[in-house]
Amino acid sequence: MxxxxxxxxxxxxxxxxxxxxxxxxxxxxxxxxxxxxxxxxxxxxxxxxxxxxxxxxxxxxxxxxxxxxxxxxxxxxxxxxxxxxxxxxxxxxxxxxxxxxxxxxxxxxxxxxxxxxxxxxxxxxxxxxxxxxxxxxxxxxxxxxxxxxxxxxxxxxxxxxxxxxxxxxxxxxxxxxxxxxxxxxxxxxxxxxxxxxxxxxxxxxxxxxxxxxxxxxxxxxxxxxxxxxxxxxxxxxxxxxxxxxxxxxxxAPSVSTRGVGRRSRPLGSRVLEDRRSLLPDTPLGAVVGKELRSWWRDPWRGLELRSALYAGLFIGLLGLVADFPQVMPFAGVFAALIMGMGGSNMYGHDGTALWLTVVGQDRDTIRADVRGRQIAIAVLIAPPATLLSAAAIVASGQYWAVPHVLACLLVFTGVSNGLASLLSVVTVTPGVDPHKRVDANDTGDVQVQVWIMLLAVPLLSSPTLAVLVWGAIQGIPWIAVPVALFNGVPAAWLLGRVAHRRLESRLPETLTRIRYGKEIARRSLSTAGGGLLDRLERGALATNEEIKPTGS
Known part of the structure; x- marks a missing residue:
């Protein structure tokens, strides 16, 4: 054998x-x-x-x-x-x-x-x-x-x-x-x-x-x-x-049931299902609620969220230990950036559940799906990243960094949010369906997404970074905060718009890629020419490693 x-x-x-x-x-x-x-x-x-x-x-x-x-x-x-x-x-x-x-x-x-x-x-x-x-x-x-x-x-x-x-x-x-x-x-x-x-x-x-x-x-x-x-x-x-x-x-192969029995409903469900829930009774509200529950309940999604926060904390501590305390106030900024990378394969996280969107597609289905995911990620990462940065600033005593950290949080959260949604559509990498996952990284490879984020986030945030440097030289760093707001929010909105239009035009092909893997998907994509998004998709097909088609 x-x-x-x-x-x-x-x-x-x-x-x-x-x-x-x-x-x-x-x-x-x-x-x-x-x-x-x-x-x-x-x-x-x-x-x-x-x-x-x-x-x-x-x-x-x-x-x-x-x-x-x-x-x-x-x-x-x-x-x-x-x-x-x-x-x-x-x-x-x-x-x-x-x-x-x-x-x-x-x-x-x-x-x-x-x-x-x-x-x-x-x-x-x-x-x-x-x-x-x-x-x-x-x-x-x-x-x-x-x-x-x-x-x-x-x-x-x-x-x-x-x-x-x-x-x-x-x-x-x-x-x-x-x-x-x-x-x-x-x-x-x-x-x-x-x-x-x-x-x-x-x-x-x-x-x-x-x-x-x-x-x-x-x-x-x-x-x-x-x-x-x-x-x-x-x-x-x-x-x-x-x-x-x-x-x-x-x-050894196992057929035992997965999951852990609960004695009560999760905290996220109790909050979202309250009569006074802040979520509207609309498709957008339904997607936001579903995403918040998924990020709270699914261990593989929870791993992305928690590891981003831990990574930001460890980066700050490394700077403090290495006698480089200027890094510690930006712990939350790193956490927001890393969470954007972790969320850049959201449709790969869901696996073949995308077929529910295909069979239930309506005029506003795709837009609500993409926007709801963006809102959920922002709600999940912005508050803890802000708290982490505030605690790091107080612990390190680097109060000069407050405007710099605030500006970076605003622009990086917005830009990485929009990029994560777009890359989740264009460079989606099939992993293993949630009910079949065994190993910690069964949600799919994201190496292409990570490299794109590392290059694109600073590029799309360059207006804010340029004003931040100029303001620091002139002694007016707070001027970068409104610039960051008008840089990050439009970037998230525009990239999300491109994402839902791309998904709307290629929804069956995206499901095929998740369901049957990259070899089948490669046949439906032109091998030459095309726009930037087509080239990114071909790059992900050629580079990202595929564990196994989720529906096989």
Missing amino acids: VELLIRLKFTLGRHTRSGTRWLTVLLLVGGTAFTWFLAVAAASDAVRSSLLMLALAVWAGSWILGPTVTNGVGVLRSQYFTLLPLDRNRVGLGLLVTMFVGFGPVMTLVSAAALAWHAYVSDPATLFLGLLGVLTLVVFSVSLGRLVFRGLGAAMHSRLGMEIASLQWGLIVAGLFFGWVAVQPAFVASGNLTERGFEGTAASVLAVLPTSWPVLAVDAATAGSWSAAFAWLGAFALLTVVTVLVTGRLL
């Missing part, structure tokens, strides 16, 4: 285009080269030991974070085998074995082989311990990465699990945006890293990590303490076996 699963993985991989494949290859090759550089250039055995502890921990961390950042860990999913008459635990272990076949595991093996080099150079008699450690490290790192990824998806079925997942996503996004501030001191100190290695608290922390235990085993054997060496390696092997068994169990 394992051989068949591996062959199936390669077959599906040959028919799956990946926009980040070459970047992943480049990072893996660069990481492998840097690991061996540390191992060869180390000034002594003790220095090499501490550097290897760091390198192996980074490789394990890459296996944990990589699948989350790159929207998946492979093309085989356990749901494909749910209805087959196979032992589920065997299927789970077979799926785990397929994770060891690929370029990533090979590069991990080559990098971990630096441990065998360390053992041979320190004492040739300990080489067999180094080789055993290398194999165990590869199995542990790959299994741990799959365990965390699947565990993250399993945790989405509870409120506590969703908060934990949101914290992780927020930390990842904050690191991608502002992580250079945290690692800059390490790069500054890297000049003599191969001479001194790590000492004191850093060395103690690295020694505690499980990935350092094989290194400690080699060091103990080199020092003549073979009992301690076998104890370290045996403990790591036992931990690896437990990790493999738990991961295989999590990967």
Whole structure:
């Protein structure tokens, strides 16, 4: 069965285009080269030991974070085998074995082989311990990465699990945006890293990590303490076996019911269903209410909202820790921008539910649908982003930033709101239908949307940013606030108008794309020419990774 699963993985991989494949290859090759550089250039055995502890921990961390950042860990999913008459635990272990076949595991093996080099150079008699450690490290790192990824998806079925997942996503996004501030001191100190290695608290922390235990085993054997060496390696092997068994169990196909039973109605429903509800009894009010409930109840949508707020908070804290407190007041601004990115695939979030809009289409259906989604996002992100910025300003004491933050909040919220609606239509990426979701990023890949937002938001906000800079130079920064209002609101309205007109003219094609995937959608789109929106749609079809057509 394992051989068949591996062959199936390669077959599906040959028919799956990946926009980040070459970047992943480049990072893996660069990481492998840097690991061996540390191992060869180390000034002594003790220095090499501490550097290897760091390198192996980074490789394990890459296996944990990589699948989350790159929207998946492979093309085989356990749901494909749910209805087959196979032992589920065997299927789970077979799926785990397929994770060891690929370029990533090979590069991990080559990098971990630096441990065998360390053992041979320190004492040739300990080489067999180094080789055993290398194999165990590869199995542990790959299994741990799959365990965390699947565990993250399993945790989405509870409120506590969703908060934990949101914290992780927020930390990842904050690191991608502002992580250079945290690692800059390490790069500054890297000049003599191969001479001194790590000492004191850093060395103690690295020694505690499980990935350092094989290194400690080699060091103990080199020092003549073979009992301690076998104890370290045996403990790591036992931990690896437990990790493999738990991961295989999590990967096993399951037909259990999803969701968590409630004892009472959610808070969002109690507010929206009150007799004095502020929502009008119109199609627009219905869409706003539906969207607010969806963002409140759906764990996958809630993940986007909460992780944006956590990311903004972590960015502010990173600036404060890195002695760059000017960044902290803009925590809410970053949260609003990131939430716009998270909402740039709303129709992909809904999956094939778009067919309800198709069969119920009326004169104002599409306009109400797009405008209602815009209003819901604004209601959800503007108040908490404002509160986050206010708290950050008070905590950091950077009161000079009030007009700057207010202007940025107004313009970025409006521009990102309109762009999110437009991109949700033009670059929609099908994921997995809500009732079939298992992993944390089953709502679809948004890498094209993210890059467009990073470029388009500053461009469309340039009038406000220019006035903000001019006002800061002239000592009148408050002049940018009304400019931001007249920049952000029209941008949201105009982009929303383009979005609902585009969706109205291409509603069946959009449903086809969500229902059957990019290969079918590509046939209905011209391969050359067209306007800007057509080119954006072709770019998303060619670049964004597709987990599986939602209706398949």
